[in-house]
Amino acid sequence: MKTPIKKFRKYIDDNNLQVTRQRIDIAGVFLESRRHLSVDELYELLRNRGISAGRATVFRTLKLLNKSGVADEVDQGDKVTRYEVKTEDTHHDHLVCTVCDSYIEVYSSQIEEMQEKLCAEHGFKPSSHRLDIFGICLKCSKKKGNKKCI
Amino acid sequence: MKTPIKKFRKYIDDNNLQVTRQRIDIAGVFLESRRHLSVDELYELLRNRGISAGRATVFRTLKLLNKSGVADEVDQGDKVTRYEVKTEDTHHDHLVCTVCDSYIEVYSSQIEEMQEKLCAEHGFKPSSHRLDIFGICLKCSKKKGNKKCI
DNA sequence: TTTTCATTTGAATATGAATTTCAATTTCAT
DNA sequence: ATGAAATTGAAATTCATATTCAAATGAAAA
Known part of the structure; x- marks a missing residue:
């Protein structure tokens, strides 16, 4: 069983992308949080922790996490896309x-x-x-x- | 059992709104169509039939139909809100x-x-x-x- | 019918989230 | 260290949704 962060790194490797400070920070905070997070919510969460990363980067990293199979999109019906950590176990x-x-x-x-x-x-x-x-x-x-x- | 159009008219009455040409036309085409329709799709459908109504009016009328209990919102996950005729029978x-x-x-x-x-x-x-x-x-x-x- | 007053319409504008642009910066391989 | 390639992030763009407001229309009164 692979940890989310390893999955993410593998995706980065496999696609000739780079492991950057922002990607690690963003993924880290996202994975710790046990909430559904929108781009803006995650962006604010990062700011509160003194981590600097632009909204665009947060946006792109969430997409990346999604493609890596680490994050799932959730739609709460309020027109804002949120993401949650994909659990190892079954869909819920x-x-x-x-x-x-x-x-x-x-x-x-x-x-x-x-x-x-x-x-x-x-x-x-x-x-x-x-x-x-x-x-x-x-x-x-x-x-x-x-x-x-x- | 009340027809959708009667439900709509009742809602209009109950809320001191007016029965206008646009509202009747828009509701008519919407109710005939057996599809999921977005504001723009319904707007185009109306134009194709030579019925003039502004996008804003189509937008507002769909909201009105929704509040009247005649239309249901459907979210196909593509960020566009569509509406469908609410069926008498159960949810699907x-x-x-x-x-x-x-x-x-x-x-x-x-x-x-x-x-x-x-x-x-x-x-x-x-x-x-x-x-x-x-x-x-x-x-x-x-x-x-x-x-x-x- | 004509006046009066409220509602409705629709073009234009505003809003807000998602996405893209592009110059500056950073990373990685050599 | 150097240069090519990827990344960043502020700003701009896109696109659906929502609102504004002056003009048009409708309903009720005179």
């Missing part, structure tokens, strides 16, 4: 809270199987899918106000 | 072909049930969801070239 779906924007990652092999069956019935060859359930998380449904759930 | 998921951009609407009550269960396990109150499976449709997988499937 999301329960997205519309009050606090937090999310829970879930996985159901039964649902996956159903999907396979559904595709087969239509002669459709699936390559990826996305299941997002929007609603209200436990914390928020217990609260009165509209404060963020952290 | 999509098998989206990444070669020709066509899609098949599918529905599986079993998958829906699984989703409910999954949410319940996490104390999550679902309000909506989105399941899109991306892959290659039957027609495209039979073809050599990359021509559109229509």
